[in-house]
Amino acid sequence: MYTLLNDDGPIAKQNQGAVVPPIYQNSLFTFDSWDDIDQAFDDFSDSYIYSRINNPTAKYAEEKIALLCGGEKAKLTASGISAIVAAVMHCVKSGDHIITIHNVYGPTNNFLSQYLNNYGITTTFVKGTSIHDFINAAQPNTRLIFLESPASMTYELQDLDAVAQFAKSANIKTVIDNTWASPLYQKPLEIGIDIEVHSVSKYISGHSDIVAGAIISDKETINQIIKNEIALLGAKIAPFEAWLILRSLRTLPLRMKKHSKNTKKIIAFLESHPMVRKIIFPGIPSFEQYELGKKQMSGYSGLLSFELNTDDISMVKSFINALKLIKLGVSWGGHESLVYSPTISYSKELTPEQFQAMNIKVGMVRISIGLESAKDLVADLRQALDGVTG
Numbered sequence: 538m539y540t541l542l543n544d545d546g547p548i549a550k551q552n553q554g555a556v557v558p559p560i561y562q563n564s565l566f567t568f569d570s571w572d573d574i575d576q577a578f579d580d581f582s583d584s585y586i587y588s589r590i591n592n593p594t595a596k597y598a599e600e601k602i603a604l605l606c607g608g609e610k611a612k613l614t615a616s617g618i619s620a621i622v623a624a625v626m627h628c629v630k631s632g633d634h635i636i637t638i639h640n641v642y643g644p645t646n647n648f649l650s651q652y653l654n655n656y657g658i659t660t661t662f663v664k665g666t667s668i669h670d671f672i673n674a675a676q677p678n679t680r681l682i683f684l685e686s687p688a689s690m691t692y693e694l695q696d697l698d699a700v701a702q703f704a705k706s707a708n709i710k711t712v713i714d715n716t717w718a719s720p721l722y723q724k725p726l727e728i729g730i731d732i733e734v735h736s737v738s739k740y741i742s743g744h745s746d747i748v749a750g751a752i753i754s755d756k757e758t759i760n761q762i763i764k765n766e767i768a769l770l771g772a773k774i775a776p777f778e779a780w781l782i783l784r785s786l787r788t789l790p791l792r793m794k795k796h797s798k799n800t801k802k803i804i805a806f807l808e809s810h811p812m813v814r815k816i817i818f819p820g821i822p823s824f825e826q827y828e829l830g831k832k833q834m835s836g837y838s839g840l841l842s843f844e845l846n847t848d849d850i851s852m853v854k855s856f857i858n859a860l861k862l863i864k865l866g867v868s869w870g871g872h873e874s875l876v877y878s879p880t881i882s883y884s885k886e887l888t889p890e891q892f893q894a895m896n897i898k899v900g901m902v903r904i905s906i907g908l909e910s911a912k913d914l915v916a917d918l919r920q921a922l923d924g925v926t927g
């Protein structure tokens with residue numbers, strides 16, 4: 538039986554009942570005969586031939602992730618961005634058109650808006666908060682709608698059910714980056730989205746010690762992605778990292794509960810502080826799309842943004858530099874709380890027009906609420922907010 542917690546699947550059974558399965562740290566697999574290896578190639582997407590394609594430790598983690606997402610099959614990749622690139626490349630070819638949202642993850646934005654242009658693929662960026670944004674942007678050659686809901690800096694939602702229905706009627710594939718909600722709090726495949734991708738580096742790994750990605754879909758789609766994008770881009774998961782993901786999955790539900798609980802307490806504190814102008818988080822009733830969030834998500838993670846009550850960048854710097862327990866760094870979803878200002882990277886990665894379309898204010902600060910005591914986190918935020926100077 539596969540569960541997130543227990544490892545009593547076939548791999549453990551082959552290993553003296555070891556409570557934690559061993560790592561298959563090997564590049565290739567040998568066969569007894571010509572016919573055996575010949576047969577393995579006939580079943581390329583599922584066979585153990587070479588670890589660039591498949592590895593038992595990876596496969597074991599993939600089976601658990603597929604179950605968790607309610608998909609038939611999953612493939613782990615070297616990073617979240619390689620999962621995104623593989624899923625997109627699977628869906629489009631030269632001459633095709635993509636629709637995505639303004640506030641899609643920065644490197645995804647770069648890939649769609651710049652890199653793919655080199656191959657004759659064009660992308661239209663829309664706000665995405667209304668289904669009409671997608672309908673109006675659709676062209677005869679639109680082949681893919683790439684979603685990220687909630688978006689990871691500003692948390693705009695897309696109506697997954699409405700987008701899935703429209704896309705199916707127009708013969709357009711849908712891919713969603715579901716990293717923010719984690720597979721626990723949003724099940725896009727069950728709503729009708731075709732392909733789900735994750736940056737496993739965030740909540741699924743949860744320990745800030747892995748960079749990895751995942752693609753989840755029906756069996757046929759994943760088999761094609763394995764045969765083409767995975768085999769040819771070579772963005773494979775390392776067996777040791779797959780083993781660490783198995784470790785992480787055991788505590789995912791517990792960790793998400795604690796992230797959510799801490800986040801509620803932090804938000805209650807931030808709402809009461811005069812230096813905080815606005816909190817941007819899908820789980821609070823003041824959020825514009827609160828009702829849609831309730832409809833398509835079953836919970837909220839611990840990544841939120843808020844606006845400091847200032848447009849003076851030196852005051853924003855002073856606040857960020859004053860935080861002690863909450864560390865300054867990119868990424869999120871780990872055990873440790875982190876702070877980041879989108880202005881730092883987005884002003885470098887994106888064109889001024891793109892940056893403006895995202896509607897990000899200078900005073901916007903993002904925090905990833907970790908697993909520390911909420912009391913300690915509040916104390917840290919309080920001393921930093923109280924001390925803000927220009």
Ligand SMILES: *Cc1c(COP(=O)(O)O)cnc(C)c1O
Binds near residue numbers: 617
């Ligand atoms: C971090 C992130 C990615 C990229 O994942 P990597 O594992 O860093 O390659 C993609 N999407 C979102 C929303 C992310 O936050």
